[in-house]
Amino acid sequence: MKALQQSAYGPPLEVVALIDVDAPTPGPTEIVVEVEAAAMHLADLKFINGDPGFRWFEMPRTPGHEGLGRVVALGDQAKGFEIGDRAFLPVGAGTFCQKVAAKADDCTPAPEGDEIQLVLMSLNAMTAFILVNDISAPAKDEWIIQNGANSSCGRFVIAIAKKRGAKTVNIVRRPELIEELKAAGADAVIVDAGDPDATAALVKEATGGADIRCGFDCVASTGTVTIARCLRESGTVINYGFMTGKSSEMAFQDLFLKSITLQGMNMSSDRTAMERKAVLQDLANMTVAGELEAKIAGTYTLEQAQEAFAHQARTGANRQGKIIILPNG
Amino acid sequence: MRVARYSRIGEPVDVIEIFEEDTPAPGPGEVSIRMEAAPIHLADLYCMRGKEHFDLPLPAVPGFEGVGRISAIGDGVTEWSMGDRVFPHLACGAWRDEITVLAEGLLPAPEGDAAQLSLLPINPPTSYLILEDFGDLKEGDWVIQNAANSNCGRYLIELAKLRGIKTVNVVRRPELIDELTELGGDVVLVDGDDLAERVKAATQGAVIKLGVDAVNGMATERIASCLQDGSEVLAYGMLTGEPCMISPDTSFLRDIKLIGFYTIRQFAKRKPEEVRKVYDHLARLFEEGKLSAKIAGTYSLDNVKDAVAHAGRRGAEREGKVILTMA
Numbered sequence: 001m002k003a004l005q006q007s008a009y010g011p012p013l014e015v016v017a018l019i020d021v022d023a024p025t026p027g028p029t030e031i032v033v034e035v036e037a038a039a040m041h042l043a044d045l046k047f048i049n050g051d052p053g054f055r056w057f058e059m060p061r062t063p064g065h066e067g068l069g070r071v072v073a074l075g076d077q078a079k080g081f082e083i084g085d086r087a088f089l090p091v092g093a094g095t096f097c098q099k100v101a102a103k104a105d106d107c108t109p110a111p112e113g114d115e116i117q118l119v120l121m122s123l124n125a126m127t128a129f130i131l132v133n134d135i136s137a138p139a140k141d142e143w144i145i146q147n148g149a150n151s152s153c154g155r156f157v158i159a160i161a162k163k164r165g166a167k168t169v170n171i172v173r174r175p176e177l178i179e180e181l182k183a184a185g186a187d188a189v190i191v192d193a194g195d196p197d198a199t200a201a202l203v204k205e206a207t208g209g210a211d212i213r214c215g216f217d218c219v220a221s222t223g224t225v226t227i228a229r230c231l232r233e234s235g236t237v238i239n240y241g242f243m244t245g246k247s248s249e250m251a252f253q254d255l256f257l258k259s260i261t262l263q264g265m266n267m268s269s270d271r272t273a274m275e276r277k278a279v280l281q282d283l284a285n286m287t288v289a290g291e292l293e294a295k296i297a298g299t300y301t302l303e304q305a306q307e308a309f310a311h312q313a314r315t316g317a318n319r320q321g322k323i324i325i326l327p328n329g
Numbered sequence: 330m331r332v333a334r335y336s337r338i339g340e341p342v343d344v345i346e347i348f349e350e351d352t353p354a355p356g357p358g359e360v361s362i363r364m365e366a367a368p369i370h371l372a373d374l375y376c377m378r379g380k381e382h383f384d385l386p387l388p389a390v391p392g393f394e395g396v397g398r399i400s401a402i403g404d405g406v407t408e409w410s411m412g413d414r415v416f417p418h419l420a421c422g423a424w425r426d427e428i429t430v431l432a433e434g435l436l437p438a439p440e441g442d443a444a445q446l447s448l449l450p451i452n453p454p455t456s457y458l459i460l461e462d463f464g465d466l467k468e469g470d471w472v473i474q475n476a477a478n479s480n481c482g483r484y485l486i487e488l489a490k491l492r493g494i495k496t497v498n499v500v501r502r503p504e505l506i507d508e509l510t511e512l513g514g515d516v517v518l519v520d521g522d523d524l525a526e527r528v529k530a531a532t533q534g535a536v537i538k539l540g541v542d543a544v545n546g547m548a549t550e551r552i553a554s555c556l557q558d559g560s561e562v563l564a565y566g567m568l569t570g571e572p573c574m575i576s577p578d579t580s581f582l583r584d585i586k587l588i589g590f591y592t593i594r595q596f597a598k599r600k601p602e603e604v605r606k607v608y609d610h611l612a613r614l615f616e617e618g619k620l621s622a623k624i625a626g627t628y629s630l631d632n633v634k635d636a637v638a639h640a641g642r643r644g645a646e647r648e649g650k651v652i653l654t655m656a
Contacts, residue, residue: 052578053577053578053582220577225572233594234594239575239577239580239581240581241577241581242577242581247550247574247575247576247577248574248575248576248577248580249572249573249574250564250572250573250575250587250589251572251573252545252564252567252570252572252573252589253381253382254589255564255573255587255588255589255590256564256565256567256589256590256591257382257589257591258589259588259589259590259591259594260589261586261587261588261589262575262580262586262587262588263580263584263586263587264577264579264580264581264582264583264584264585264586265581266584
């Protein structure tokens with residue numbers, strides 16, 4: 001079978017190659033999944049480049065954190081799946097290849113439906129779900145705020161909050177996204193004014209001066225300051241990403257005069273593995289029902305992986321959504 | 330009586346002036362307090378300079394805290410007698426000989442050195458509540474703080490010692506190492522990029538459960554880098570005026586929280602009798618000689634310009650708190 005192999009940390013062109021390897025055979029409790037779709041994330045590029053904080057792996061390795069596909073082989077003691085079933089692979093399975101073996105217990109049954117959309121449930125949609133339902137848990141009609149609102153996760157936040165009856169105010173950098181995100185269910189969309197106070201004033205106007213208790217930050221740097229500035233006293237900024245690649249900044253006035261807390265999002269949350277599987281299935285069902293929809297920038301085969309990495313490396317208007325790898329064409 | 334007042338924003342030494350005026354007689358429910366001493370805080374200087382968020386309506390009398398004795402009693406006030414020592418309400422404008430205020434909310438002050446006592450209402454509760462309300466600290470646990478030679482920092486060393494909590498103290502000047510070790514600091518280190526490694530070596534790899542930051546900028550991240558995953562950094566001061574920096578690794582991967590700490594808001598979470606208990610406890614520690622500030626100098630109210638000039642110097646040029654005395 002075909003697989004991408006990363007041999008060292010460095011630019012994808014130099015360190016990632018398409019190779020032929022033997023297809024995996026299932027261990028006793030494993031299943032083998034023929035990968036229909038694998039999602040690419042900014043983090044995948046960071047793990048290939050070996051950015052600071054992204055040097056976790058032994059080499060060589062197959063990149064790809066997220067994938068789903070059809071069960072094509074079963075171990076003797078593998079439970080819960082039959083040949084031909086659809087399964088979500090566990091996060092971090094190394095999915096940029098044609099077939100992956102994984103413990104059946106770590107896989108989650110996946111519904112029929114568009115694999116290109118469904119493949120984004122385990123990371124971006126799960127993150128959005130945890131941010132909205134576990135960490136902030138807004139009441140009906142309560143406002144939450146986020147930046148990076150046009151990211152895949154940001155769009156899932158909009159949809160999941162809407163389903164819950166909460167309202168979102170969304171900070172973006174490009175005015176052409178306003179209508180697009182409103183169409184996706186955003187209650188208010190603000191173009192970052194370049195200054196935390198000015199942006200906070202726009203947010204106040206757009207929300208009728210609502211008290212905002214929780215904000216999600218995936219931008220870091222001064223993006224964190226802006227979210228903090230928009231919150232009420234004793235509010236919480238939850239950082240879950242760092243698009244700028246810089247540290248989060250917190251102005252003392254927000255920390256001190258408003259007692260704002262900055263916390264990271266702990267992906268492990270308090271849910272058991274079983275509960276997380278149930279959440280994943282709920283999210284998948286929402287996708288099948290058309291309640292969650294990611295913007296897809298492009299799909300690529302394994303042979304086109306270098307084009308896919310180059311596309312992933314572009315930002316904003318030059319990328320326009322998620323990159324999906326289709327390992328079996 | 331004399332009162333120090335500023336009527337325009339500017340350098341403290343230029344704008345602060347002494348005026349002579351009468352003390353208003355206490356009305357019903359009020360008392361007059363003859364002030365004995367009041368400290369100069371950086372916040373007083375920020376107010377006179379009109380720093381953002383420190384702009385008071387003008388004219389204004391500085392002085393967030395102090396200590397004095399009841400000198401006149403209005404109708405209906407039964408809980409105080411002439412000569413009782415009290416702490417006036419916070420931010421009352423303490424730089425004056427005498428002040429007339431509502432009797433309600435005054436706190437009793439113990440006997441002892443007035444200059445030392447005048448600092449009791451603000452900094453000691455800050456250090457006390459930091460150790461009390463965060464990190465779930467028990468005997469033998471470690472905390473790390475920067476600005477360890479600040480007034481709060483020094484109280485924190487003393488208060489931690491009393492509870493058997495161990496402190497790593499980060500300073501900017503090596504000459505403070507011996508001084509803070511003598512005060513009770515378990516480890517004292519000079520700040521720097523390799524802080525985490527040096528802390529690890531000096532504490533034999535101890536788990537550090539709470540970080541306390543009054544410096545901000547990258548110093549916040551350096552404190553965070555020394556902590557156990559999942560713990561908290563409290564930001565309570567703003568010595569550099571830079572934003573607190575927390576790296577994505579720290580917040581996202583290591584699950585470190587950055588929390589703004591403000592003593593008044595922390596007190597607001599307590600019932601009045603619990604606040605009173607904290608003050609009684611701190612007053613008792615003071616009486617027992619267990620809480621002490623480093624006093625850089627005491628100045629008569631007449632010399633308030635010299636006093637604010639001294640308070641405006643930094644570090645080795647100041648060497649502690651500057652106190653105004655009204656005797």
